Amino acid sequence: MVKKMVAEIIKEILKIVPKEKISDAVFEGANIVLYTKDPEFLKDDSGVIRNAVGKVKKRIELRPDPSICMEPTRAEKEFAKLIPEEANLGYVHFDPQRSVVVIEAEKPGLVIGKQGETLREIRNQTHWVVQVQRKPPIRSQIIENIRSVLYENSDYRRKFLNKVGERVYNGWLRQKKEEWVRVTYLGAARQVGRSAILLQTPESRVLLDCGMDPSSIDGAYPMLEAPEFKIDELDAIIISHGHLDHVGFLPYLFKFGYKGPVYCTAPTRDIMALIQLDTVKIAVGDGRDPIYTSEEVREVVKHTIVLDYEEVTDVTPDVRLTFYNSGHMLGGAMVHLHIGNGLHNMLYTGDIKYVKTSLLSPAITNFPRLETLMVEGTYGSKDAVVPPIKEQEKHITDMITKTIERKGKVLIPTLGSGRGQEMLVLTQRLIAQKKIPNIPIYIHGMVWDITAIYTAYPEFLNPAIRNQIYHVENNPFLAENVTRVGSNKEKQQIVESDEPCLILATSGMLVGGASVEYLKSLCEQEKNTLIFSSYQAEGSLGRRIMMGERTISFPNGTNAPDVYHIKMEVSKFDISGHADRKELMSFISHCNPKPKKVIINHGERSRLIDLASSVHKSFRVETVVPQNLDAVRIR
Numbered sequence: 001m002v003k004k005m006v007a008e009i010i011k012e013i014l015k016i017v018p019k020e021k022i023s024d025a026v027f028e029g030a031n032i033v034l035y036t037k038d039p040e041f042l043k044d045d046s047g048v049i050r051n052a053v054g055k056v057k058k059r060i061e062l063r064p065d066p067s068i069c070m071e072p073t074r075a076e077k078e079f080a081k082l083i084p085e086e087a088n089l090g091y092v093h094f095d096p097q098r099s100v101v102v103i104e105a106e107k108p109g110l111v112i113g114k115q116g117e118t119l120r121e122i123r124n125q126t127h128w129v130v131q132v133q134r135k136p137p138i139r140s141q142i143i144e145n146i147r148s149v150l151y152e153n154s155d156y157r158r159k160f161l162n163k164v165g166e167r168v169y170n171g172w173l174r175q176k177k178e179e180w181v182r183v184t185y186l187g188a189a190r191q192v193g194r195s196a197i198l199l200q201t202p203e204s205r206v207l208l209d210c211g212m213d214p215s216s217i218d219g220a221y222p223m224l225e226a227p228e229f230k231i232d233e234l235d236a237i238i239i240s241h242g243h244l245d246h247v248g249f250l251p252y253l254f255k256f257g258y259k260g261p262v263y264c265t266a267p268t269r270d271i272m273a274l275i276q277l278d279t280v281k282i283a284v285g286d287g288r289d290p291i292y293t294s295e296e297v298r299e300v301v302k303h304t305i306v307l308d309y310e311e312v313t314d315v316t317p318d319v320r321l322t323f324y325n326s327g328h329m330l331g332g333a334m335v336h337l338h339i340g341n342g343l344h345n346m347l348y349t350g351d352i353k354y355v356k357t358s359l360l361s362p363a364i365t366n367f368p369r370l371e372t373l374m375v376e377g378t379y380g381s382k383d384a385v386v387p388p389i390k391e392q393e394k395h396i397t398d399m400i401t402k403t404i405e406r407k408g409k410v411l412i413p414t415l416g417s418g419r420g421q422e423m424l425v426l427t428q429r430l431i432a433q434k435k436i437p438n439i440p441i442y443i444h445g446m447v448w449d450i451t452a453i454y455t456a457y458p459e460f461l462n463p464a465i466r467n468q469i470y471h472v473e474n475n476p477f478l479a480e481n482v483t484r485v486g487s488n489k490e491k492q493q494i495v496e497s498d499e500p501c502l503i504l505a506t507s508g509m510l511v512g513g514a515s516v517e518y519l520k521s522l523c524e525q526e527k528n529t530l531i532f533s534s535y536q537a538e539g540s541l542g543r544r545i546m547m548g549e550r551t552i553s554f555p556n557g558t559n560a561p562d563v564y565h566i567k568m569e570v571s572k573f574d575i576s577g578h579a580d581r582k583e584l585m586s587f588i589s590h591c592n593p594k595p596k597k598v599i600i601n602h603g604e605r606s607r608l609i610d611l612a613s614s615v616h617k618s619f620r621v622e623t624v625v626p627q628n629l630d631a632v633r634i635r
């Protein structure tokens with residue numbers, strides 16, 4: 001019994017798929033799901049579904065009608081017969097309204113079977129459709145919380161996803177006159193921070209990223225007061241990656257009534273929820289009113305639609321989205337938009353890295369079509385070149401070796417996500433190559449939570465590290481020398497022991513967090529070493545120490561602040577998650593096809609202008625360096 005209001009596309013499909021076999025037809029985002037009560041049709045549809053896919057060029061899935069699903073306890077017994085024990089199952093979650101069962105397994109491949117054989121067998125015998133999830137080798141509270149938010153709201157999600165599909169397929173809302181595409185900068189133009197770019201066509205309103213600028217007081221948030229931005233007209237939000245300057249403001253939109261989809265990769269969903277919750281926590285800890293609460297972070301999770309790299313989906317009737325690996329952090333994506341029916345193709349890079357790192361593959365440069373490239377320029381100026389990785393590795397090897405020889409400890413303040421894990425994997429590799437002795441590595445606070453998320457999504461990492469994670473005994477994150485530090489007591493034991501070790505703790509710029517506490521305990525001993533691993537913003541304690549300040553003080557509520565003298569060795573390791581000048585030029589020159597227009601954002605003004613002029617000279621393409629509130633017509 002298909003519902004009364006039927007989108008044209010479903011009518012189209014039901015001309016090919018026999019109507020009498022179909023009990024319901026719904027959307028799950030841009031995917032179309034047909035339900036059937038006929039087990040024989042489910043087993044063998046004689047190719048009609050494939051024919052329908054060929055005709056409408058959309059993803060169509062045939063599922064058993066919920067009324068014919070096997071009773072869950074019995075079904076679980078069947079799973080046990082059909083799935084080999086070595087798969088090592090975790091939890092099993094039934095979603096009876098969608099006939100879907102989520103099964104967590106240590107070895108997902110064994111649940112799937114050769115070419116999906118086992119999945120098919122389960123579907124035919126129990127009339128449940130299995131979705132397999134990898135059981136993270138490190139238990140993570142945040143991943144578990146996110147999954148339970150999704151499960152607890154499965155009824156809401158079903159309706160929400162259907163509504164998203166209706167928006168995509170039920171034609172044009174606004175009168176179509178001329179075709180055009182424009183983007184408006186609500187942030188991140190000529191600055192690093194508060195990335196938020198509004199894409200408009202006559203039909204669609206799509207927001208790319210929604211970040212904040214934590215180092216700014218007046219301009220911390222995107223300029224939503226721009227006349228173009230109307231929250232109730234917004235169709236979709238697309239998130240490139242889980243850094244605060246790209247996602248920090250997103251929950252705020254839900255506070256003000258946004259109820260539409262948020263597209264991102266699965267790791268980005270998990271990482272952004274974690275750092276948004278952390279933002280709430282930090283505000284509360286500082287005695288400030290947080291601009292949103294954990295309730296709004298929950299709303300974000302409830303409205304996410306996750307996509308894999310290179311999975312194509314329609315987000316509105318005239319905008320089609322594909323994510324590509326950006327090389328910047330786990331789950332980080334470049335956003336490719338196919339706009340209108342072949343009218344225009346745009347790539348928004350978000351943040352990119354264009355060399356292979358310890359964890360990630362470099363950003364992709366091949367696209368089906370490309371006319372406008374919107375690229376970041378954080379390190380766009382000629383002088384922004386980092387030393388080659390090999391040189392840097394040699395430097396860190398020497399620093400660690402020297403410190404161990406004098407029985408000191410190495411403190412590496414790090415960002416929670418990305419840098420911390422790169423540092424961990426790098427030092428593990430140096431140990432494996434016997435370039436440094438096998439010393440304990442302590443991981444404090446949020447770095448650990450993010451590390452757990454990294455191990456849960458090995459398919460997003462580069463092939464070498466992915467294979468190591470698949471084999472528990474080689475997993476660098478699970479090695480015996482790696483310990484999570486949870487309590488202050490444990491921290492105290494570490495700083496008081498005589499044993500040389502490596503400590504990774506947030507924040508990366510020594511602005512609050514565990515890294516500052518370790519610094520206080522370790523800074524007055526010459527045998528210890530402090531290694532900066534990330535960008536140090538103007539005014540931060542990290543920047544001041546890097547520039548040579550050696551006496552530092554912390555207020556303690558009395559007239560005499562606590563004073564510390566820094567006697568430990570201070571050094572830095574330049575492994576930026578951003579492409580430097582050379583990488584940016586190389587990335588642009590490798591883009592295939594060659595873009596006709598290059599828009600440069602996300603960087604200090606002079607750096608962006610420097611990059612734009614070089615791009616123009618070298619590649620003979622039009623370049624634009626917009627300011628905030630500028631709208632650029634791209635077609």
Ligand SMILES: [Zn+2]
Nearest residue numbers: 241243328351
């Ligand atoms: Zn970033």
